[in-house]
Amino acid sequence: MAVDRASQMLLSEGARHWREVGREMTSVHQDLTQPQGQNPRNAQRVQDAEQQCELLVIGAGSAGIAAAAAGQRAGAKVTVIERERPGGASLWTGTVPTKALIAAARAAHLMRTADRFAITPVEPQLNFGELMRGIQDRVSAAAPTEPSGALQRLGVDVVAGAARFTGPETIMVGDVSYRFSRAVIASGTAPAMPPIPGLVECNPLTVTSFWELRFLPEQVTLIGGGPTGCEFAQALARLGSKVRIIELADRLLPREEPEASEMIAERLRSEGVEVLTGTAVRRAISYAHHQQLIIAGPDGAEPVTIESGRIMVTAGRRPVTVGLDLPRAGVFLNEQGYIAVDDRLRTENRKVYAAGDAVGDRPLASLAELDGEIAATNAVSGRSRIARHELGPQVVFTDPEIGRIGHTEMSARVGLGDWLRVRKSSGRIDRAIAENEPSGLTKIISNGHGRMVGATVISPRAGEVITELATVLQRGGRIADLASVPHAYPTWSDALWHAAMDDQAERQTAPTGRTAVLRRR
Numbered sequence: 001m002a003v004d005r006a007s008q009m010l011l012s013e014g015a016r017h018w019r020e021v022g023r024e025m026t027s028v029h030q031d032l033t034q035p036q037g038q039n040p041r042n043a044q045r046v047q048d049a050e051q052q053c054e055l056l057v058i059g060a061g062s063a064g065i066a067a068a069a070a071g072q073r074a075g076a077k078v079t080v081i082e083r084e085r086p087g088g089a090s091l092w093t094g095t096v097p098t099k100a101l102i103a104a105a106r107a108a109h110l111m112r113t114a115d116r117f118a119i120t121p122v123e124p125q126l127n128f129g130e131l132m133r134g135i136q137d138r139v140s141a142a143a144p145t146e147p148s149g150a151l152q153r154l155g156v157d158v159v160a161g162a163a164r165f166t167g168p169e170t171i172m173v174g175d176v177s178y179r180f181s182r183a184v185i186a187s188g189t190a191p192a193m194p195p196i197p198g199l200v201e202c203n204p205l206t207v208t209s210f211w212e213l214r215f216l217p218e219q220v221t222l223i224g225g226g227p228t229g230c231e232f233a234q235a236l237a238r239l240g241s242k243v244r245i246i247e248l249a250d251r252l253l254p255r256e257e258p259e260a261s262e263m264i265a266e267r268l269r270s271e272g273v274e275v276l277t278g279t280a281v282r283r284a285i286s287y288a289h290h291q292q293l294i295i296a297g298p299d300g301a302e303p304v305t306i307e308s309g310r311i312m313v314t315a316g317r318r319p320v321t322v323g324l325d326l327p328r329a330g331v332f333l334n335e336q337g338y339i340a341v342d343d344r345l346r347t348e349n350r351k352v353y354a355a356g357d358a359v360g361d362r363p364l365a366s367l368a369e370l371d372g373e374i375a376a377t378n379a380v381s382g383r384s385r386i387a388r389h390e391l392g393p394q395v396v397f398t399d400p401e402i403g404r405i406g407h408t409e410m411s412a413r414v415g416l417g418d419w420l421r422v423r424k425s426s427g428r429i430d431r432a433i434a435e436n437e438p439s440g441l442t443k444i445i446s447n448g449h450g451r452m453v454g455a456t457v458i459s460p461r462a463g464e465v466i467t468e469l470a471t472v473l474q475r476g477g478r479i480a481d482l483a484s485v486p487h488a489y490p491t492w493s494d495a496l497w498h499a500a501m502d503d504q505a506e507r508q509t510a511p512t513g514r515t516a517v518l519r520r521r
């Protein structure tokens with residue numbers, strides 16, 4: 001069967017095969033969608049039109065692949081429907097290629113700033129086309145190591161095409177109908193396009209189309225200063241573009257600690273990026289050879305017109321639900337437009353679960369994988385596992401990196417109220433001194449029982465450092481535990497240990513016990 005051939009192809013090793021699978025799937029899909037009579041294979045298809053499957057997964061991104069692997073491990077026969085390429089946004093346009101771009105940009109930055117190590121600095125010569133080809137090679141190389149490796153061994157059926165619900169237990173792909181016992185929707189997100197008049201006519205770049213560029217734009221204006229905007233702003237500036245970043249909120253990275261926003265804005269400015277916060281883009285205008293933006297600053301000043309260079313939209317993501325015909329399945333969206341689920345990831349249709357970015361919350365590849373696994377095991381084995389996203393660390397891969405787990409100070413005050421303790425230290429540890437790195441930040445927020453509820457680390461490799469705290473939080477979050485574990489010296493993780501030790505010392509020396517050192521709000 002053609003679909004089985006596609007599935008067989010998926011089992012084969014290597015990045016090139018992924019592309020071939022994509023092409024093969026496209027042709028399978030074309031076969032399936034051609035009018036009957038033009039293709040004899042369709043006659044057979046229509047005869048056994050309704051396929052039965054135990055667990056049907058829509059989307060083969062991080063969440064879908066994890067769901068399929070977990071479902072198959074739990075004993076179900078799993079079918080995955082994917083309309084583009086298995087791997088999803090994380091592999092092809094998001095997590096993996098951005099980190100490859102950032103690594104190249106960092107090399108350029110080190111060359112330019114080598115004088116801080118008494119090495120003659122040089123202005124790097126960039127071959128952008130070669131860089132982009134190299135990034136694609138690295139993405140392809142990462143493909144077999146994605147969780148899809150598990151699918152390869154487990155023998156999940158993979159069907160190419162776009163899934164659409166036709167009822168509470170049925171979906172269509174092309175003209176083939178599938179009846180499922182359980183389903184997991186893992187359809188992900190796509191770049192959001194803010195409703196700015198004239199923007200679409202300017203054909204702005206997005207994180208999806210960026211990877212098709214063959215020349216580095218001389219000038220780029222990024223609209224949106226979240227993680228994507230900040231990572232791209234720094235990388236593009238380091239590679240040699242003249243970069244401007246416009247953020248609607250009054251600071252970059254508005255979901256992070258204000259100290260993180262400040263440090264990143266300062267660093268970006270020092271590397272030549274123009275940072276405009278509290279700024280609204282009123283209109284975009286496309287001319288034959290250039291583009292302009294009309295922007296309005298925070299102070300109620302008159303709007304001004306600026307030359308934008310190439311525009312890139314990094315203003316967030318929107319869930320991919322159009323075309324799924326969710327109401328036919330009795331699946332509904334929440335107020336933000338994401339698929340509404342309970343904490344066990346079940347939709348209002350008890351047979352249908354949803355996972356990953358499509359359910360909103362915290363759109364991260366690591367959490368999408370966790371979601372996928374939980375949704376599939378709950379669906380197949382009737383368990384009631386809860387997705388605890390607060391235990392998942394997240395990282396903004398700027399330089400310095402910003403690692404966070406759990407609450408920020410602000411969200412802790414709103415969410416937990418009284419008896420918060422905030423321990424801040426500059427991160428001026430021996431490793432930073434040895435490497436001549438400027439100070440960073442370690443901020444640990446704990447409750448009155450000495451248990452951590454959130455932390456932010458700003459330093460080189462903060463992504464590795466923060467992950468240690470996931471284990472601490474999982475085991476109850478006692479800061480005393482963190483302080484009691486020797487940390488290798490001199491490492492960046494040392495900053496955590498110092499912060500924990502300071503916290504312990506302060507608690508013990510508080511003259512009148514708890515109230516003396518805790519701030520009541």
Ligand SMILES: Cc1cc2nc3c(=O)[nH]c(=O)nc-3n(C[C@H](O)[C@H](O)[C@H](O)COP(=O)(O)OP(=O)(O)OC[C@H]3O[C@@H](n4cnc5c(N)ncnc54)[C@H](O)[C@@H]3O)c2cc1C
Nearest residue numbers: 059061062063083088089090094163188356357363364365
């Ligand atoms: C620029 C950028 C950088 C990022 N960096 C990081 C990072 O450093 N760390 C991190 O943890 N996360 C990062 N992320 C987030 C991460 O990429 C996402 O959280 C992750 O991809 C979500 O996985 P998902 O499976 O939920 O959705 P997706 O990866 O979007 O997969 C959804 C899949 O469903 C398919 N699909 C949709 N509709 C249908 C349909 N009707 N029928 C069949 N198939 C369908 C799509 O084709 C797609 O393959 C980044 C994202 C971006 C954009």
Ligand SMILES: NC(=O)c1ccc[n+]([C@@H]2O[C@H](COP(=O)([O-])OP(=O)(O)OC[C@H]3O[C@@H](n4cnc5c(N)ncnc54)[C@H](O)[C@@H]3O)[C@@H](O)[C@H]2O)c1
Nearest residue numbers: 194224225226227228229246247248315316363395396397
């Ligand atoms: N390192 C990482 O883990 C990483 C990196 C990139 C993206 N991601 C994930 O992908 C998701 C999307 O990231 P993102 O940065 O694209 O989106 P985001 O929603 O996190 O940030 C978008 C930013 O754009 C701003 N914005 C929105 N409309 C605007 C407008 N009209 N003008 C100016 N600014 C505007 C918002 O205020 C916000 O700060 C994130 O939630 C994140 O989880 C993760």
